[in-house]
Every structure is written in C-alpha cells, then in structure tokens.
Amino acid sequence: MAGEIREELEFHVRMRAEDYERAGAPAPVAIEQAKRRFGNVALWQDHGYDVRGGGFMETIVQDLKYAVRLLVRQPGFSLVAILTLAIGIGLTTAITSVIDAALLHPLPYARPEELVQLTMAVPRPDRTAPSRYGISALDVQTIRATPNAPVDVAQWDTSDPMIADGAEPQRLRGNEIDGHYLGLFGVVPLRGRGIQDADTRPDAPRVVVIGYGLWQSRFGARDDAIGQQMRLDNESYEIVGVLPRGYYRTTALWLPLKVSPAMFTRRGAGTVTYARLRTGVTIDQASRELTSLLAGVQDDREPRVPGTYAYVETLLARETRGYWTTGNILLGSAGLILLIACVNVAGLLLARGATRLHEVAIRASIGAGRWRLTRQLLTESLVLAAAGAALGLLLAWWTLDSLVANIPLPVSTNAPATLNARVLGFSVALTLVTGLLFGLVPALRLSRVRVSGALARGSRRTGGALSRRGGNWLIGVEVALALVLVTGAALMIKSFDRMTSVDLGFQPESFTTLQASPADFNPAVFGEYYNGLVNTIREWPDVEAVGAANHIPLMGSFSYGRITLDSGQTTNVTIRKVLPGYFEALGLSPVSGRFPTPADATSGRRVAVINQRAAKQLFPIGGSTGRVITLGKEAVEVIGVVADLRNLGGNDLTMPSSMRETLEVFAPYQPAATERPEPMVVVVRPRTNAAGLTERLTEAARNAGARAIVERVRTGADWLDATVVTPRRRTVLLSLLGGLGLLLTLIGVFGMTAYAVARRTQEIGVRMAFGASASHVVRQMVREAARPLALGIAVGLAGAWAATRIISTFLFETTPTDPSAFAAAASVLAFAALVAVWIPARRAARVDPVTSLRTE
C-alpha cells in the first residue's frame, strides 16, 4: 500500500517535471520546480497514508518509518533523548544482570531448588534463633544407611592453603570433599575421575583432583597430568582428575575429606553438610523426617539435647542471605535513574510537541483521527525507547565486567553475570514500559490539539500554554527523584569518612609488609628462613624497624588459645606469634615494661607481651610485667604491655564484640618440630626515603635461603583498604548513581528551560522593547523555575527521609536521617539546578527585541 502511494506521487512529480521541460526548463531545474510545487513528497505520502490506512502490520511499518525519519531529522533532540534513555535502560539492565547471577540464579546446577544445607539446631530460650552445629559423620552414615531417606548428603570443608613444591613452588587453596560431593551437584570431571568414597578412608593413598585453572597454568592443560605425582606440604599426591572450567576458579585443589574419629562424635568436626532433597520432598518434610531419624543416632559420649532438630535451609537462601538489601538498593537506584531519564525525555517531547503543533494540525485536518495520531506519536516514543535500549544494551554489555568487579554482591565464577535471555526479556519489557511512560502524556496532549486554532494562528512557536506548565512540574519531579539518590550518596560518603578516620592505635601508612614463605614445608626451615630474612632487612640503613607476626592487624585472622595463670585460672585469649622488632615496626611503644629484642631470642628466654585489655583483666591489681603465664604447656614471662589496637580496622564496630575485645598474647615465634609450620608476615618500617623498597624486599625474600614463594609486598594502607572493600564499593556505587541521577536531572532542567526560553523569544522581545532590563528578564525566568525547584526539593527530602532507612545497616556512626547529609544534598541539588536554569535564562536576556519580533 505504501509503495503504491509512493508510486502514484512520484508519477505526479515526474509528469509535472516533463511539462516544465517541454516549456523549456533544463531537466534538473524542472525536477526541482516540480518537487517544490508538489511539496514534501515523503510528508504527503505519510499524510496520504494516514487517510488511506492499510493492514495492521503495514500501518506499524509505516509509522516506524515515519518515526525513524523524524528522529534523523532532529539529530540534537534524538541524541540527547537516546543517550538519556540508554543510560537509564543500560544501567538497569546491567544491574539486573548482576542480580540475576548473584541473587536469583547463583547455583548453576540441575534443579538448584533441591539443594540444601543441613545443620542440627538447638532452641535457645533467650533468643529466637536457635544455636546450630554441624551434622556429624555418624549422622551422615545413618542417613545413607536408611532406605528412602528424604535426602542425599555430602560433606566438605575448606583446607589450609598448601605449598605445592616443584620448579615453581606456590601456595594453593583447597577444599576437602567426600565421595558424594561432586555427584550431588552433578559436576562431572573434565579429565580423569572425581573424589570417591574409597579415597576418604584414613589409610587410602593420597590423591588430589585439580581445578581447571591450575591444570592450565601448572600442567599446560596436558592430558598426562593425570597420574602425575604432586608435592603438597611435603607429601606426595597422585593427580586423579581435573574439574571443568569455571568451577570455583579460586580453588585449585580438591582433596578427599579423610574420615577422622573426631567426625564421629555427636557434634562432628565442624564439617559442612550439603544435601539434595529427593524429588517431591519439601523442606518441612525433610526436616521432620531427619529429626526423627537422627534422634535415634547413639553416641554415649555426649547425649543429644532435648528438642534438637534437623535444620534444613536451601543453598539459595544461604548464598543470598543479607545481600538482598544491597540488591534492592541498587535496583531502586537504577529505577530512580530510569524514571529521571523518562521525565527528561517526556519534558523534551512536550517541548518539541509545542513546535510540532503545526504538523499535527495539518494531519488532523486532512482526516487523521485522534487514535491514529496518538498511535503515531506513541510509535515515535517506542522507536526512541528502542534506540535507547539498543545503545543501553551495548553500554550494559560493555560495563558489565567492571560492574561485577566493583559491585558489593557475590557473583560466583560458577554463575557469571551475562546478558542472558531472562535479562534481555526484562530489558525488552522495560523498554516498552519506558516508551509508554514518557510517551503517553505528550502524545495525548498533542493529539488533542484543536485544528482550527492551531492552523489559524499558523505559528510554530505558540505552544507555550501547552507545555510551559507541564515542563515546570517535570522539573520538580526530577529534582525530587534526584534528591533521594544524592541524599543516599551523601549519607554513604559521610559514613565512609567516619569509618576510615577512626583512630586504629597505629598508622597503617607507616609500614610495609612482605608475605613470603619457604617452599620446604618444614618447621625448622620456616624458623630459620624468617629469622634470617628479618635479620637481613634489619641491616638496611633506610629501615627503621622490622619484625614479623603470623597474624598482623587488619589481616582479619586470629588464633584462639588458652592461658593458665599462677592461680590456676584459665582464660581464652588470641595468640600471635611474633619476631622481635614487630611492635617497633608498627610504630608502637610499650605502655609499660619493654618489647622483646633479638637478644631474648638468642638467650632462649621465653618472653611474652600482652595488650592493655589483657593486663587489666588478668592482673587487675597491676604489675603485670614479670608475671609468668602458661601458654599451652610452656611457661612464658610477661615483659611488657602494649596498647589495645583496632585489629579489624575502622569497620570493627560492625563486628561482634567477641572478635573486637580480645585479650591478646604475643608469644615468640619458634616453631616446634611437631607444629604445622605457619607462614609469617614481615612488617617493615622504612625511613622516609626508602626507594625501591618493594623490589628489594622481593629480592631479599627470594635470596633468604630455601627456595621461597614470594606472594606479595603491600603497604599497611593496602591492608586498611582491604578491610573496607565492601563499604567502599557501596559508597562508590551509590555516589556514582547519585552523580548520574544529578547529571541527568541537570540535563533535563537545562533542556526544558532552554526550550522555554526559545519558545518565548517573542514575548521576551516585546517586554524588552517596552523597557524591561536584561537582568530583570533573567530574574523572572529563574523565579519561574524556583517554585517547582523548591517544591521538588521539599518532596525529595521527604522521599529521602522515608527511603534512606533501607541503608541504615550500611551506615557507620551515621543515622539514616543525618541532618548534615540531608542539608548537603539539598544544597548541592538546589545550587546545581539553579545554575542549570540560569545559563539558558541568560540567553533570553541577550534577545534583540527587533530580531525576535521578526521571527514570526
């Protein structure tokens, strides 16, 4: 149909041109004149089409063509609108993709809803949550021996990092799993076999299954890796299998969970138990059946507490617990930004609609009905939304990896975030809703246009009444939406500032650490290595102090231990093994007594330092130096007291007091022959001008005797950073979202004001011709925008007050209604919005009255 119309119109123009030619005009001139006489062929084709109509699909195609042509004809408008929508839709899509991967579908296994974790729960009278402990090997045995048990079970545990010796020694992370683990998840080894029941017997030969990454890096992805022997912690393991790519990328080793007698006690050995519900079995049913099944399990050493029951929880719930708040905040913020984008585009459409009155009136006059016009205008909006979505998807695809790397949500390497069918489907739905949202109001307003009035005035600039008020309240809406985002960001920034300016008791900026260990997994070698390394570095002229400890502050790890006093009283403490110079390297001075010296180590004296909290609690009447405490089986003499430190960093108030308020004992590092050798962190306090320290430390660690694994050199500030990674990510992300919302709002306010000014050139010209001064005109333009701005800020503050409590759990020493943050956000927004009004308003004042009157 559209083709027929075009053919008919072209025929007309050609005939006219031929007539002109016959009358003597040269061909190009004839065609030019014929076209001018006819008018815009494409436009008349569209108008003809409006009247004539066609099949449903054909009308859509025609509308689409018209919409695309229109967008191309107004590149400035289209660019701003499409970019705005692309940011809104792209951001929402990217965040949806991460949420899909992290929270909705984090388990890439068959029937993930059947996967559960099992624990035993003991009700506590004083609290709602029961206390829980692991399922023991005894329980597992019972479940497996029961025909028709409601679940299949598998057990696993993390293992300490192991030293893999060889040409390039390295420390590797591993998990210990039983023979049912891989089968439970349906993980099929890529090469060789998985861990089997027989491997978990105490006397079974040592075997290991390796991860894909290690297979690639250490074995060159060769098939003959299977069957090779691997030295792990000075024992030989046979490699029997390789797991598929992407499966827990950071776990290199999968070892058999060796069954030990401890696992057969009632409470087990802290091993984690996963299970798969049999098809059709519900969580409640499984819990009931397991409770009665396990009540019969006998262990005379520790009778079951009455009321104990089997606690069954889906893995999905476990993996995502506590993260939905973050997910909702991110989705909410993205939604607000998308709304701002919609308001922006609606404002632009309204403003442009004013200049399109003439065209719409013509179409209405030649017989296009209101429905037909509305449909055409909505099609334009949808085309705009689709173009924005296409660019937005590109943006999402392009930024997804960096978003995943910086978002405070756990995205597993097993279930990476992708733009999959679910996400794309959501994005398409979003695009449709978006297009209708920003298109409907302008379309309905425009299609209601009164034909005779608009044509009679014949003006392309008289749309003021149609859109001025609309534009103004849209400014208010935008400001309100943006203020919610900016307030959230302000709160996060204030909270983060508080968190990082906490006095830790030491200055992280003042020291550097070296993490390295010998490749030979032998206590004597370890002792020699670290002593030698520290003694070497101590000789460097630009080093003020150097020492070492197995757990340094900010590392987040502890060893718990138990000490006995002279009185026989025993107390739980945390124990850190240190080499002399450690306290000085942290920049600490003794509160009383002294710190250990190299001479203490060589003389064989066993000396310890305790922190102030421990001194106060263990020796309340004072005089702790010189006292003897028993650490394990060894008596040590307390020679000094050190200040309490915030070992967990600024964030430590969010940790339980049992982890914060520890009694600390610092004992000398002298690994016994029977002990598991533990890697140390060397702490170096350089003088101000220590150049090339990182390289020299790495070199020293390599040359300090035995073949060494140098892991890394980093500063205390790096360690501090690591303790606030999640809060920082939240802060950075919410600040970026706030900034984006602010930017889009400013673009919107600027654009709507600029349109208003352009439309009212004539009115402004008249007023200036009658003597209004330029500054008066600017003031008036700003004043007109000030009311919706003020209203928007008031509504925005109320909205923020209601919304910010959702981030209250993320705030450190900052209330969600912190007045200074609210005031800061409101002032920033008000100031920026006024500037965005003022710049285009100033242009109005430059209007030349004579020119402006001539524009009609």
Place this chain on the structure above:
Amino acid sequence: MRTKKKTNSDQLHGALDMLVLKVLADGALHGYAIALRLERLSKEALAVEEGSLYPALYRMESRGWLSSEWALTDTGRRARFYKLTRAGRGQLAAETESWQRLSAAVASVLGS
C-alpha cells in the same frame, strides 16, 4: 477499519471535494490530470502544495465516492485512475443542488 465522523476539519474540504467530483464527472482521470483540470477551473484550489490533492482523493475514495485502479496512460505509463462511483455521482448532485440553492438564496437577497 476507520470510522468516519464529522469533524470540524470537514468544512475545509468541502470546496475541494466538490471540484474533484465535478472534474471526474466527465470520466476517469489520474491524479496529475485531475490537478491540471483543477488548475484550469480555479487557481486557488491547489494553491498551497499539489501534494495535498492525494490525501483528499484517498479520503473521498474511503467514503465510497471514488473508485480507483491502475491503468496505462496514453503514453504507456502506469498510473492510478480515479472515477466517480454511484455514490459519488449522488454526492455531486446533492452538493450541486445545495450550492445552487444557496447561490439562488444569495442572489435573491442581493437582487431584491
């Protein structure tokens, strides 16, 4: 597919419609030929842009006053030819009559 109702825009078309019907009373013509005849009849009919003729033709066709078909011109080109339908002739007669009645009324007022 479209329902027609009287809109205030219809009055604008009255004159052009009557002229087109009149031109086609003598036989089928293609769009360009209609434009030429209209030009001869009245300089004002297509004063703005010739393209405006086509939406009018389509509208009249959709009202059942005209029918159209593709045919070859004298010079052997493909063009769409329009002709009056029975309803179109009726419409022409009705409009002519109302014009005549109106002009007679005006004439009698002016002549008395």
